[in-house]
Amino acid sequence: MLAIHGGTPLKTNGFPGWPQTTATDREALIQTIRSGNWSSGEKRAAFESRFANDCGVKHCFAVANGTVSLELILRGLGIGYGDEVILPPYTFVATLSSIIFAGATPVFADIDAGTYNISPASVEEKITEKTRAIVAVAIAGCPPDLDALSEIAKRRGVKLIVDAAQAVGAVWNGVSICALGDAASISCQNSKNLTCGEGGIITTNDDTLADAIATMLTGGTKDGQYVSVAQDHTISEFQASVLLSQYEKLASEMYVREKNAAYLAGRLAALDFVDAAAYDARITRHAYHLFLVRFNAEKLAARGVHRDQLLAAIQAEGVPLVNGYVPLYTFPCVTSDYTERQIGAKIDTTPLPVCERASYEEGCWLYQACLLGTREDMDDIADAIIKVWEHADELK
Ligand SMILES: Cc1ncc(COP(=O)(O)O)c(C=O)c1O
The missing domain is CATH 3.90.1150.10 (Aspartate Aminotransferase, domain 1)
Incomplete structure (x- = not known):
């Protein structure tokens, strides 16, 4: 008899829980408490350089979460009011809200029936003269068709942003998905495969974009001037300690x-x-x-x-x-x-x-x-x- 009708459930011993903590997490946190530097610092820098190196990408920024990471990428690319950004409708709401936070107009493209990732054919149909970017989500951690999407983005002169919130560690055709497109964004929220409770990662090979994001992360200052309206969204040393330690496993x-x-x-x-x-x-x-x-x-x-x-x-x-x-x-x-x-x-x-x-x-x-x-x-x-x-x- 089915358990829903009063029968014995087939499985009673459950599945592993998440997140899984280690002694190294605890030691790293204690070390950070004792260090007296709780704001952004050495540990954040250590994580960023290690992650960039492992992904084979030039720039990496560890930020507050996987929503502001997308917003910072869009704003760093100069995308905002009046611009259209194409995204899939089968994703977490943050893919959408980051576009709205940037002031741009989201345009939905359909998904592929096999992978539930954004369909390149549907993207192509949705491009207009106002389109500035495609946000391709790696749903479930599965890389979307980055060959087709990159080709479309290049040919139509729009940016390709990889929402890899769910896809830390994913590799497409031998290349980390964090090194593909114009930029990629990862979430390190509690449920994610690499977590520090709340956190996000931006990766890019684009020096101009990296410079714009670095400026925004210092509150919008450059050469002593407030050049962009921005907030400091960097992670604290507590989060960076846990990221470094969790990254080991x-x-x-x-x-x-x-x-x-x-x-x-x-x-x-x-x-x-x-x-x-x-x-x-x-x-x-x-x-x-x-x-x-x-x-x-x-x-x-x-x-x-x-x-x-x-x-x-x-x-x-x-x-x-x-x-x-x-x-x-x-x-x-x-x-x-x-x-x-x-x-x-x-x-x-x-x-x-x-x-x-x-x-x-x-x-x-x-x-x-x-x-x-x-x-x-x-x-x-x-x-x-x-x-x-x-x-x-x-x-x-
Ligand atoms: C596809 C996708 N994009 C963006 C995000 C936003 O990440 P965060 O919750 O860290 O802001 C998530 C988080 O679940 C996500 O799954």
Whole structure:
């Protein structure tokens, strides 16, 4: 019997928690407390140079979070009022809000049905003479098609910003996604694969952009003049200490996530009603902030069940498979008077078909910490999905 109807849950021993702390985190924090320098300093600089070096990128800035990092990139590129910025609607709200904070107009492009990343073909259709940038999100930690997007951006004369908030460590065709496009942005918020509670990282190879961001991070001063209206969004030494210490275990955790994800995707491939998100052959490393799962809406309809009924039953079996994003264009903040006044435009909220299907019919995910479990945990996930499917008639 299904657990949702009173049966015994398939899984009762849970999954690993997050964040996972180490003795080194504690020592690093104590050292910072004793140092007397709690503001931005040596540890921030040490993290930035190490991260830049590992990504093969010239400039790196550790900042307050993965929203201001995007805003700083946009403002640093001179993008603002009257400019259009293309983004996917299947992402966290911060991808959108950073564009509005910069004063620019967000324009939604549809997503790819296989990866749920922004679709290059849809981007191409949305470019107008006002377009200044594309923000390509690496959803779930999966690099978007950066070859196609870079080609479009170059040909159409617009900037390409990689929102790698969920994708620390991801590599596309042998190159860190932090070294691709005009700039990249990472989030180090509590749930992220590299965390210091709240934090963000900007990377770029563009010297002019780096100079503009460095100026904004000093409150907008250059050569003794206030040249830009800005705030100091740098991280404190407490956050930098934890970042440096947590960074030590990122590589080994990535290895475990990738191995478990490949195994779980293999188990799902044997089922005809569900699969893992598509995996482009040009991906060298997938960061797996999420493990994206897609149900097949037609197969579900043929059994008379909806994704959300299956998810409720799977969760009752002890597996935290949850529905993902809903389209950003449905959010009240998109059509609010305040937003319209800030950007001086109405945002196009026409529904986009692939995003609609992903949001309301097919998409769901597991959080990254599940992938830090054992091979048995992966089997439990697949077995819970199978158990629920076998009893799907009881959910009608
Ligand atoms: C795709 C995406 N962009 C931006 C952000 C914003 O990051 P933060 O929460 O650090 O501001 C997030 C955070 O969840 C995200 O997932």
